[in-house]
Each structure stands twice: as structure tokens, then as C-alpha cells.
Amino acid sequence: MKQIEIEYKTLLSKKEFENLTQKFSTVPLITQTNHYFDTKTSHLRKAKLSLRIRTFSDHAEMTLKIPQEVGNMEHNIPLSLEDAEQMIKRNKLKPNAITQLLEDSGFKIDSIVKKGDLTTHRRETLLPIGLMALDENHYSGIVDYELELEVSDPDQGKHAFEQFLAQEQIDFKYAKSKVARFTQSILKDDA
Template identity: 50%
Template sequence: MNHLEIEYKTMLNKAEFNRMESLFSHIAPITQTNYYFDTDDYSMRKHHLSLRIRTFDKGAEMTLKIPKKVGTLEHNIELTRDQARAIITSTCDFPDNVISDLIRQSGVDCSKLKNLGHLTTIRREKQTAIGLMALDKNNYASRIDYELELEVKDADKGKADFEAFLVEQGIELKYAKSKVARFCSTLNIKD
């Protein structure tokens, strides 16, 4: 399954997160852990690709992200927790599927992929009039950060709606790199 993801996000400070959390208090939090994969020489990153396995309480999924002019094309494959664990903890022997085919087509050797580490998110998510909103607390490499995301269908309208929502909430827009980029920044990767 694949879809085009168009999202806007901002980093939050602890006070902003606490204030937003009260708006999401009726939503049960979900814990998800993202495991990120690349080669020793960061071939995925050099090809502008991002590969993760995300585990949940009762399942998992493998996702390949490919940036587009507007948004990011995501290819997702459902995995069982056992399948995910085998890939994460083993020699990263990736099964043959559409994702591994796309990785090979981009010139990356799947047999050289390895688990770089993980980022755990406690997420509260709800559908709003302006799009699917997610409030995240992220824990990785002994760091904690907070972000607010809005996933939309229309890029221009979504951007305007998100900015208006932040003004309404008294939140200053703060640039938010992707989770994988923030995680990778802890690895001291040289570009």
C-alpha cells in the first residue's frame, strides 16, 4: 500500500506540549517505536530514502519514504511483530517485496542495510476539521522532544490552516526536521 503524505509540523516546548495535551486528553495515547535502517556508508540517506520498521502493541509495518516535489510518497507493508523482530534483531535480512525492490532499483544493496537504532513516540492522534492531527512526545538517544503534526490532502490549504491553528493556540511555528533526520543527527553522520 502506498500514499502521498502531506504534513506540516512544529516543534513544541514543554509548556506548549502540556497545553496541547489538554486538548487531546480524551484520546488514549499509543506507543510506537521506529527502527531506522541504512548502510554503513549511508546509501539510503545519499539516495534521499528513509526506511523504518514501526512497531505497535499488536503489530508492525515497514515503510519506505521517498520525497516528492509536494509531500512524501510512503510505501507501507504490514508485518507481524515476530516478522519485525526478526528483521530488527537479526542480520536485517529483508524479505523480497515491493519495498526491497524499490530500494534495489535506487542502487542500494539491501543486504548491507542495518538497524541504526530507534525512536519511541507516545502519540495522541485525532481527526479535526483541518486534517489528521498528532501530538507526539519522542524519546531517542537520551533526548526527549515534542511536536505537533497535521496531515492534510491539500498542501496550500493545509499550510494556511495549520498556521492559523498555531496562531489561535498561541504557538510560534518552530521548524521541525523529520523524526528520522532528528534521530540521524545524533549519529554524527557527515554529509
């Protein structure tokens, strides 16, 4: 499956996160783990690509994100939890539509390895303004809090997101993508 992802996000203070958690307390909590992949010398990151396997309690998916003029083109394929766990454990990707896309772009699949993990505890709900996600993220000994709004129209979505923040008295705090924050945390570890 291929789709354009347009989202707005802000980091949250712990207090802002707790206030929104109360507001969305009836929304089920889902835990997911992003297992990020790249070459040892970060060729995917340098090409501005992001590759992950996301695992849930009963299924998984592989996603390749490719930046576009607005948003990211996401290529997603479903995986069985067993296949995902084998690829993660063996640190070796099985051939599929996404690995073929990478190979067609000149990347050697055998050189792609798992770089690390980011686990998110998420409350996700569809609102009139878009798909909203309230996230608590754990990676590299760090915990951060984030609010995301996924939309189909970039201008209307931006306006709706800004209105929601104002209504909830949340100060906008720039949030890099999860993969960028994760990567920054492991680069610090390597320094």
C-alpha cells in the same frame, strides 16, 4: 500501499506540549517505535530515502519514503509483529515489495542495517483540518515534543495549521523530520 504524505509540523516547548495534552486528554495515547535502517555509510540518506520498520503493541509496518516535489511518496507494507521483531533482532531485512524497490534502485539489501530507534508516545485525532498528531519523542537520550498535521491539500493545510497555531498561541519552531533529527543525534555521537 502507496500514498503522498503532506504534513506540517512544529516543535513544541514542554509547556505548549502539556497545554495541548490537556486539550486532547480524551484521545488515546499510542506508543510506537521507529526502527531506522540504512547502510553503514548512509547510502539511503544520501539518496534522500528513509526506511523504517514501525512497531506497535500488536502489529508493525515497513515504510520507504521517497521525496516528491510536494511531500513524500510513502510505500507501506504491513508486517506481523513477529516478522518485524525478527528483522530488527537479526539486523537483516526479509525480501518484500519494499526491499524489491530498493534492489531495483541499485541498493544491496544485505548491506542495510538498523541504525537505531525513536520511540513516540502519540495522541492522534482526525480534525476538520486534517489528521493531527501530538508527539513526545525519545531517541539518543533526547526528548522532544512535536505537533504534526497531515493534510491532502498543501495550501489549505498550511493555512489551517497556521490558524491552529495562532489560536493555541504556539510559536512556530521549524521541525526537521523525525528521521533527520534522529540521524543528526547519532552523527553527533559519532563525532
